[in-house]
Amino acid sequence: MRMRIDPVTYTPFHEALYDLRVRDAMSKNLIVLGPEATMLDAQIAMRDHRISGIPIVIDGDKLVGLVSIQDVIEALVANDIHAPVGKWMTEKVYTVREKIPLIQAVKELQKRGFGRLPVLNAEDRLVGMLTNNDVTRAVMLRLNEEARAAEQREADLMARSMSATQERPGIERIEIRVEPMDLDAAGTFAGLVKKAVKKRGVSPDVARRAAIAAYEAEVNVILHSMGGILEAFLSDQDITILSRDRGPGIPNVDEAMKEGFSTANEVVRALGFGAGMGLPNMKRCSDEFSISAPASGTTVTMKILFNPPSQATHQENATEEKT
Amino acid sequence: MELQEIIRLLNAEPLVAPEPGHPSSVHDVCAADLLSDILATKKRDFVILTGLVTPQVIRVAEATDALGVVIVRGKTPPEATLEAARKSRIPVWRCSMQLFESCVALAPLIEEKRTKEGVAPT
Numbered sequence A: 001m002r003m004r005i006d007p008v009t010y011t012p013f014h015e016a017l018y019d020l021r022v023r024d025a026m027s028k029n030l031i032v033l034g035p036e037a038t039m040l041d042a043q044i045a046m047r048d049h050r051i052s053g054i055p056i057v058i059d060g061d062k063l064v065g066l067v068s069i070q071d072v073i074e075a076l077v078a079n080d081i082h083a084p085v086g087k088w089m090t091e092k093v094y095t096v097r098e099k100i101p102l103i104q105a106v107k108e109l110q111k112r113g114f115g116r117l118p119v120l121n122a123e124d125r126l127v128g129m130l131t132n133n134d135v136t137r138a139v140m141l142r143l144n145e146e147a148r149a150a151e152q153r154e155a156d157l158m159a160r161s162m163s164a165t166q167e168r169p170g171i172e173r174i175e176i177r178v179e180p181m182d183l184d185a186a187g188t189f190a191g192l193v194k195k196a197v198k199k200r201g202v203s204p205d206v207a208r209r210a211a212i213a214a215y216e217a218e219v220n221v222i223l224h225s226m227g228g229i230l231e232a233f234l235s236d237q238d239i240t241i242l243s244r245d246r247g248p249g250i251p252n253v254d255e256a257m258k259e260g261f262s263t264a265n266e267v268v269r270a271l272g273f274g275a276g277m278g279l280p281n282m283k284r285c286s287d288e289f290s291i292s293a294p295a296s297g298t299t300v301t302m303k304i305l306f307n308p309p310s311q312a313t314h315q316e317n318a319t320e321e322k323t
Numbered sequence B: 001m002e003l004q005e006i007i008r009l010l011n012a013e014p015l016v017a018p019e020p021g022h023p024s025s026v027h028d029v030c031a032a033d034l035l036s037d038i039l040a041t042k043k044r045d046f047v048i049l050t051g052l053v054t055p056q057v058i059r060v061a062e063a064t065d066a067l068g069v070v071i072v073r074g075k076t077p078p079e080a081t082l083e084a085a086r087k088s089r090i091p092v093w094r095c096s097m098q099l100f101e102s103c104v105a106l107a108p109l110i111e112e113k114r115t116k117e118g119v120a121p122t
């Protein structure tokens, strides 16, 4: 496996490489030989355990050399396979410490073109071996763990919002899950929201603001995120719209909240999206608005009162037509 | 202003005709080629003029309580859009003018509205 660390395409894969230490990835089940063993013993051990190199130790765990397949071949060619490993082993062995970040060891493996590196602890004792395979396995395991943890978090969130509703029987709940770029589905949530608030006999202005806030939130998740959940909670006094997605978040929220700021591309603009008016309009339509947008996912919460103290405020803040 | 007057000035043809009992008078017109611009308007009882033809136009019209949609540049919307319009009872017309031309064609109505509301032309 080859890895190039490119800061532009910094992925969860690389993140795992920086997070993990050598000791998290190395194999600890060591096959070792003493210097008195023969090259034939080394060849048999390599064949039986399907490994491509054997550390040679004295006193149980003090590394004195390494025998590779290359060394065995050379001994065979010289018709010297019964010689002690001490004669053919590589004595100047590159090693890594167990506590260094995995990324450093990977660079070492790459730079030197080695298939394996012995791992030493602080007392210079051999504690493991690290191969490219070990690195891949450790990183994959870590990514799996993270994916599972993320799923668990999402499930917890869902369970919490469900139980919140169940604890308060007066609350009506609407939920829609949206997939990235599924524009055909855009407006489904907004339609449900509008229907639900109208049924409660709110003013047309309130119904319109709720529908607009819901629509803009829905479209943002579809267009800009990796998918998410839109929920609405209706009480006797208000509706709370909650939009949560799987990331990638918004690097600069203040900038994104400005009218006209948009990262939408030409294709999306041709479909009528990307004026950069969504977020500011969501805020304007709400009586309470909050947004947080870390890389793990954007969360927008909007509350709209069914009987706002002054209907005028929302109109005053509305933007003038630009045509 | 009368909805029929707008349709006449734009020389627009109905694609989804208004149902009986649909409001015959409108208060304003909103011309835009980006959905969020329509969603951000403070206008009420308005008709949308747009070159967009996706079903999203109908969803936006529904969210904003728009009284109808006029599609400009002679574009033919996909059946999904007309289907959505029928379902939401939002009438749709088509006219062959560009968005800008259609605004110019409606200038007399804008003047009329300004005079009525006592706002001086700017």
Ligand SMILES: Nc1ncnc2c1ncn2[C@@H]1O[C@H](COP(=O)(O)OP(=O)(O)OP(=O)(O)O)[C@@H](O)[C@H]1O
Pocket: A216, A220, A221, A223, A224, A225, A245, A247, A248, A249, A250, A256, A257, A261, A262, A263, A264, A272, A273, A274, A275, A276, A277, A278, A279, A280, A298, B036, B037
């Ligand atoms: N859920 C989200 N996840 C990631 N980025 C987002 C999200 N919502 C908004 N953004 C970012 O914020 C920018 C501004 O959002 P906003 O809704 O105001 O405008 P827009 O979606 O680009 O265009 P419009 O809403 O007018 O069609 C977006 O272009 C996008 O970069």
Ligand SMILES: [Mg+2]
Pocket: A216, A219, A220, A274, A277, A278, A279
């Ligand atoms: Mg948006």
